[in-house]
Structure formats: C-alpha cells, structure tokens
Amino acid sequence: MSTALARFIAWRLLVAGLFVLVVSSSAFILVRLAPGDASREVFQTGVSDASIAANRQRLGLDQSLPAHLAAWLGGVARLDLGNSSSDGRPVTGVVASHMAKTASLAALALVVAAALGLPLGILTGTRPDSLVTSIVTVISLALVCCPPIIGTLALAFLGASTGWISIAPGNYLWPTLALALPLAAMLERLQSQAAAEAFAAPDIAAAAARGVPVRRLVWRHASRQALRPVLGVAGVVVATLFSGSVAVETITAWPGLGQLMVQALHGRDLYLVAGCALAGATLIAVGNFCADLLRAAVDPRVRLIS
Amino acid sequence: MVLVSAVVALAGYGCSRTTQGSDRPDSLTIQNGGRIVSTYRSEPKSFNRYVKSTSADEVVSRLINATLVRVDRKTGKVEPRLARSWTASPDGLTWTFALEPDVTFADGTPFTSADVMFSFQALYDPKVHSDLAASLMIAGKPMTVRALDAHTVAIMFPSPYAPGISLLDSLPILPAHKLKRALEAGTFLDAWSVTAPLADITGLGPFVIREFIPGQRLVFARNPRFWIRDASGRPLPYLDEIELQFTPDQNTEVLRLEAGESDLMTDRVRFEDLAALRDLATKGRITLHDAGVSISPDALWFNLDPAAKSARDRPWLQREEFRHAIDLAVNRSKIVNTVFLGQAVEVAGPITPGHAEWFLPELPRPAFDPAQASKRLASIGLVDRNGDGFVEDDKGRMAKFSVMTIAGNSVRQRSFSLIQADLGKIGLKVEEAQLDGQSLFQRWDNGDYDAVYFAIESDAFDPGRNLEFWMSSGPYHLWYPKETTPSTPWEGRLDALMTQQSSTMDAAQRRQLFADAQRLLAEHAPALYFAAPKVTVASSARLQGISASVLMPPVFWNAEVLHVTGPRR
DSSP: OOHHHHHHHHHHHHHHHHHHHHHHHHHHHHHHHHHOTSSSOOOOOOOHHHHHHHHHHHHHSOOOOHHHHHHHHHHHHHHHHHHHHOTOOOOOHHHHHHHHHHHHHHHHHHHHHHHHHHHHHHHHOTTSSHHHHHHHHHHHHHHHOOOOOHHHHHHHHHHHHHHHSSSSSOOOOOHHHHHHHHHHHHHHHHHHHHHHHHHSSSHHHHHHHHTTTTIIIIIIIIHHHHHHHHTTTTTHHHHHHHHHHHHHHHHHEEEEEEEHHHHHHHHTOHHHHHHHHHOOOOOOHHHHHHHHHHHHHOOOOHHHOO | EEEOOOOOOBBBSTTTOOGGGGGGOOOOGGOOOOOOEEEEOOOOBBBTTTTTOSSHHHHHHHHHBBBBBEETTTTTTTTESSEEEEEEOSSEEEEEEEEOOOOOOOOBBOHHHHHHHHHHHHHOOTTTTOHHHHHTTTTTEOEEEEEEEEEEEEOOHOOOOHTTGGGGGGOOOOOHHHHHHHHHHHHHHHBTTTTTTTTGOOOSSEEEEEEEEEEEEEEEOOOOOOBBBOSOBSSSOSSSSSEEEOOOEEEEEEEHHHHHEEEEEESSSHHHHHHHHHHHTTSSSSSEEEEEEEEEEEEEEOOOTTTTHHHOGGGGGGGHHHHHHHHSOOOOOHIIIIISTOEEEOOSSOGGGGGGGOOTTTTTOOOOOOOHHHHHHHHHTTTOOSSSOOOBOOOOOEEEEEEEETTOHHHHHHHHHHHHHHHHHHHHHHHEEEHHHHHHHHHEEEEEEEETEEEOOOOOOGGGHHHHHSSTTTTTTTTTOSSSOSSSSSHHHHHEEEEEEEEOOOOHHHHHHHHHHHHHHHHHOSSEEEEEEEEEEEEEEEEEEEEEEEEEEEHHHHHHHGGSSSOOO
C-alpha cells in the first residue's frame, strides 16, 4: 500500500469517526433538550410525582446534560447503549438487529438500482435520439421527483390492486423496489450524462475512426470512463438510501433503523434515538468510506487531492 | 346481603360457563379453528398490563388475561367472568365474589383466591407504580381484599361507589405462582418484559402468546384451558390463532385489508378511507362495523389557572363571555360535514350519544351565530378599534392567542383549521402551535399555554369513573387541574354534584345529578366541544363475531367469540 493511500484511508477513518460521534451526540443532546421526556406516558392518568421521579432517576434524566452525555459516551465505548425507556430492552441488541435489516435492504436496493440504472444510463446516454431513451428519461424524471412516501404507497396500491407485489410484512420485493427505483432513476440520469460525455471524448472518436465496433466502444470503453463521475456521488447515493429508508420502512413495516427511529422519537426514547442515530451514522460513514476507496481505486487524483 | 347479579347461564358442561351478553353467537353454525391476521400500528411495551398502559398493552392483556367481571361494551352491563356471582352488603361497601371453580391458568396451575389477593397486592404496591392503580382507587383510596376460602373473596370499598364493581373490568388477574417471587424481590417491573421467555407468561385469557418478533409480529395461540364455553357447550375461543402484524402506517393497513392480506384493522377507520371501504363492503369483500358515537370528542380548552402567565396581559382569555363567543362562532355543522364527511354528530359537551343513558339530548347546543358572538366579545371590551378586521382590547392590543395541537393527527388538524377560520371571522387571531405529544403534555402540565385542542381518551361510559375530569382536584380537570380548593363557586358546585353522583346508589338520582352537572358545565363552558365522530371498524368479510365498541380496544375485548367462515381471499 502506498503512503498516499494509507494516509488517505487514515484521514477518511478519522473523519468517519468524528461524523458518527457528532451525529449521535447531537441526537442525544437534542432529545434531552426538547420539552417533555419518557418518564411518563403522554396524558397518562393518575401517575404520582414519586413515580415520575423514580422513572426519571431510572432513565438517568435527573443528571445534568453533560454528565448524562459523558455517561452515555462511556457506555458507547463499552458497546453499552443503555436500555430502551419504552420496553426495557438493551438498545445495543435492538439497534444491531434493526441495523442488519436496514443494511440488507439497502444493499439489495443498491444492487437492484445499479443493475437497472447503470446500463439504462449508458443506453440512453449513447443513443440520445431513440424512442427508448425518451421513455426511460420520462420515467426516470418522474421517479427522481417522486418523494419516497408517494412512491412506496403507489407500489403498495399497485400490489393491492393487481397482486403483482406482495404487501405482506417481511416481503423483500416491495421495500426493495420502493428504495431502488428512485435510486435507479438517479443513477440512470447521472450515468446517461456521463456516458454521453465519454462517448463524445476524442479517444472514443479516434477508436471509432479506427473501426472499433460501436457496441464495444459503448460497453467496454465509454462505460468505464463514465463510471468515475457516478462513483463521485456514491456518498450521496448512500445517504439517499438511508434517508429514504425512514419513509419506506415505516410504510412497508420493514423492521429496520428508520422505523425504529420514528418509534423512538414518538416515545421520546432517549437511548434508542441516540442509538439509532449512532447506527445510522455508522452505516452512512461506512458507505461513504467504501465509496471513497472505490473512487480512489479508479481515480488516483482523488487520493492525491485528499 | 343483597344479591346484585348472578346471571350465570350454566350449559351443563361441568362447571364451564356460557358466553354472556350481546356477543353471544349463533353457535351451532360456527366452525371452530382458523387463524386471523390483524394489523396494529404499535407494539406492546410489556406483557404485564400493570407495568405499561399503551393501547397495544391493553390488547395483549385482553387476549391473555381474564378479569373478575367484564363490562359488555355494547350494553354497558357487568357480566361474570372469573367471578361467577357476587353479592353486596346493604351499605354497598363489601362485595363478596364466588370464583369459578376448576379454572386453571394456561400452564395448568389452578386459579384460586390467592391469585386475586396477589393481583391486588401487586396493583397497589408502591414499588410497582402501576398505571392501573389510579383507576382502581375509590375517592383516592385503595380497595382492600380478603380471601374467605379458596374460591371466595371479599372486596371492600373505602366509601360508597356508584359505578360499583364495573371498575374491576380493568383489573387483569395475574398468576401468583409466576409473579409473587418477582414482586417480593422487587423485579416485578421486568418480570414480563417483552424480552422475557414466553413460557414464563401465563394467564387466564382465551389466548396465549406463541411468538413475538419485535417490529414484525405477535402471534397468539388458543388457550386450550380457557374455561368458558359457548351456548352449545363447545369450548371457546373459536379461533386457533391470532396474528398481530405491526404496521405503523395506516395507509398500508387499509391496503392490506383491501388486498385480502389481513382480516382486521385493529384501530378505527379513518374518515378519508370510508368511501373506498364502503365500496369494498358493497362488493362483499369486507365488513364495516358501526361501533357508535365516540365518547372522547376533541375539546378546546383555555388555561383558567388564575396564576397563568397568559392571563396577566390578556385577562379576557379567562372570561366566560369569551368562551361563549367562541361557542357561538364555530360552525359545528361544517365540521361534521367537511371534516368527518357526515360521520359525526354535533355536540356541546363531553358527554355524547355514545354515552347512552348519560347523554342529555335536551342540553342546548349553541346555534351558529357570528353576530351574537361578536356582541359577546364587545361585552368584554374586544372590538375592532382600528378597522383592520381584528378585535382589540381596551388598550388597543390585538386579541390573539395560540392553541396547542398535536402534529400528525390530520382529522384534528382539519377541524382546527375550520375553527381557526371561524374565529378569524369574528376578529380573533388564532395561531396554531403543532407539537409532539410529549411537548404538548409538558407545557399543559406546567400551565405554560393559552389554549389546547385535544381529546382525552375516555375508558368508561359511567361518569362516576371519570372523576379526574369532573372534580376540581382531578389531574384531568383540563382547564385547571389539581386545584387545592375549587377556584370558582360553580366548580365547587360541580364537585358537590359529582361527589354525590358517584356515591349515590339510586340510578334515577344519579342520572338527575349528572344532568345537573352537565348543565352546569355547559353554562360555564370551561372546555368547548363541537363534534363527536362515529366510530367504524373494518374487517374482512369472513371474520365474524365482532361487537365493535367505542372503548379501547374496539374489537378484541371479546376475542373468544371471533370466528371465521372460510379462508382469506
């Protein structure tokens, strides 16, 4: 491994660690500072002040914010994220299982999106005047503009009325498509533009003049060059995946981090909110880190600039 | 001793008892077995109802536990459950219950009076801090219980209590053999947490928990030891299995029901979904069940604490004329027709037609009259002094106030928008502050607000069980909770009426006293009510035996008689 690459990796790891620390601590602080807490249910009848005080003590809410945050961060270092205030479960285990669910869904959605979006983007980028390009472009633009909540419900409606997609809980197809389709559209648009630019580049034109077949030019030469700008936004893609998963998981009842975060926020479940934020930030940081490595691998300028 | 109720219909099958009340099915035509899927928007927080009190916890408790008596959600009558009969002393203070013999918990352990004793002990244990305890106090004092023998218990009320033993409907009887050690060791709160081994959880209800996957599903299997039988002597429950699938989004719930992937939406149907669901009902794909008019209408109340910050520079916020002006300015009929699409009734108080015998139809509803409303405002010095369309006080300050609502409740927000528009027409500037539940509660609890638009979920028809709202000392005396002494003469009068109403045994006198209390409340209008929605529940066409209720849970209160007529589509 070259020194430049090692320095690049070390720097990226440090940034990722700081990112996770800032996001999770911010979530903790914001929930602590918001009015109201989980020491009693909303409009719960007949709970005594002593009972509320006991609950506050049990949840650590009687401590000052800095002391509470420090205690929580100490726990994080020991992989102990505290217990959920709503049902008493250890947050570490709960978050880990939901994190795995979100990661598996996101990975699958990413594969589907890439499998759909990248080839379609090359197709539309290199054949700008075809009917297929017009159709794909319209669909892509509609999907890119459509908020995740609308897209997910539209798929549910399609599934309920035609039976083509099962909307039963636990089924992968519905949430995967809900997450993957807008992402595929985004990749298609990016890849299309990049492929069009690559196809017009002088080296490709020269190769065409030398008689290299068009199919080979498109799928072997132009597509490889067009991949760099797409990888350049890989970090955005990862963040889009996880932000979209909140709405998608809530609607499809997918037991992932997004759904868990919504529940935790509703119940003002401090440790669970902070744990979800930590896990989500970790996933995004890991995704970004991998994307940076890929970019550095295909484009040496990236690691030099870093 | 006076025999109060022993309406026990024995079917002649050992000591088993037949079903009671309005939910009795035509049992000869019913097939045993089958499995239903119900969607539910939230998950239980504990399997111990004494520890957590969310609606999901209540559903679980109704399925796996049994109570001494049960209130029939349709008739309001108290019917026997674990107590097969009971007698009351002439002063109504001591109730003696004969318990069902030969009843066992789902794990085979016999049920005895020791379990009733233990349940009361856990209920009132100060270390448990049970949410249930408050609703099972009488005049702020606990009941006492004594075991007379293995199958007879006496429960002593600290003072006369008119709603009587109906309050025992909310007390699930827990197994002493499973939980006594935990109570003594101080681990009762965690003993039946959602991570507890399911084999440790046993009850007397019609179902047992078979599987729980957090975030996904909770599966209940038939309790083969459930003691109640149907009219033809067949063991209940009819269903083999109930699966609750956690579906946080209500749109998805509706789509699943429409697609035939679920049998029931455990919660009430939204008004915006009614048209589509009616269409499906007409085609025979689903069934809509009318539960009646809600007993928990939305209320608009102002902060009437004399020390409230809001009243310092805007004393008119606490004037009765001001509230009457609002009462006259709001077009109730528009709310009913626009927001609830006609599926609601206009109301002028917290007691709705859903409260049956307690509802006072002759209580006058303020007629929509903006001109009269403006006159009321003028009578307290609120007039448009500068011609800008808004009224000002005598110092020329615009009359404006904020109303806290909970974000995310689309029906309540639409109602509030109409109220806001109506009040704008009489020159009041109303700002909406949308908050999450915890924030709203915190500000209300601290008295840091002008007004709130919200609904408190009622858990009983009998007003004697809702004293925390009616009494000035009550924690849910919305406009000024926990008053040490009544802050106004009329609240003192209200306290006296409700104290008498809840301790008088004469039914006619109780109704008269409560009618007086309702008139008094309407006269002073501390909280304003505009519309009470009709409650509808939707199920698949194959699911039968539903007796939908406006009380929570609307369906699973009589889960033992639910049955299916065939496979799901």
